[in-house]
């Protein structure tokens with residue numbers, strides 16, 4: 001089979017009926033053999049593994065949020081499948097990173113037409129969780145966890161939790177041992193970056209590249225209102241600098257915390273951890289350009 005189109009019908013609280021109809025039209029016109037798989041929220045990864053095994057699709061194109069793409073990283077990596085991603089989530093950090101800012105229909109057409117691909121690095125955390133874009137411990141992970149627990153959704157709920165977490169973030173101590181150096185540090189947040197920016201466009205570091213064979217640990221030592229303003233404005237100005245950030249580049253690292261903290265990866269809460277072992281897997285995902 002040529003094309004497997006995966007659609008998360010609930011990501012970003014966006015109705016995908018219109019997109020699904022347009023996609024069927026585009027795929028039929030292309031004359032390519034295709035199948036559409038709508039995720040259900042249950043055993044989706046196993047389902048995709050089954051579809052890859054039975055139908056051997058040349059390309060898998062995923063429409064959803066960053067969490068949807070993350071769910072399928074393992075089989076996509078293991079099968080060296082060519083992947084396209086149509087950002088239709090709430091935060092869309094990957095869209096910022098990979099410049100996927102076109103209309104969904106146009107992105108679909110681009111992925112159908114192109115055979116060119118770029119090999120992206122992935123990070124493996126504690127031997128099992130894969131990270132494509134960004135993860136963190138501390139203030140932002142707490143924000144993601146509280147937002148997920150809250151019955152409400154949308155900007156207002158997000159703003160409420162953002163404010164309660166970031167107005168007075170609590171710092172914590174940790175030790176980092178990379179393939180190069182050892183560090184003892186304290187901060188309100190420790191970010192694990194394969195890329196550079198949050199979905200809001202707020203950059204965490206200026207050196208990260210998603211295919212350079214390195215990842216970056218960014219220690220946010222403190223955060224005040226002027227930092228947030230500077231970070232937001234820096235969307236337009238890459239010269240964002242603050243003494244509150246320290247960037248450590250590595251190929252592998254162990255992080256030891258004094259107390260367990262929540263870890264979020266690509267916008268999804270994973271669990272609480274006291275120790276993290278991070279390893280870069282170079283050129284693991286074949287991403288259609």
Ligand SMILES: Nc1ncnc2c1ncn2[C@@H]1O[C@H](COP(=O)(O)OP(=O)(O)OP(=O)(O)O)[C@@H](O)[C@H]1O
Pocket residue numbers: 008009010011012013039040041042064065066067068069088089090091092093266267268
């Ligand atoms: N049909 C479905 N019903 C309920 N949940 C679903 C369904 N399909 C997938 N999911 C769940 O959706 C989550 C992934 O959503 P995703 O993160 O892509 O969207 P989002 O949170 O709206 O976007 P973003 O990550 O960009 O903020 C996974 O936890 C997955 O299990």
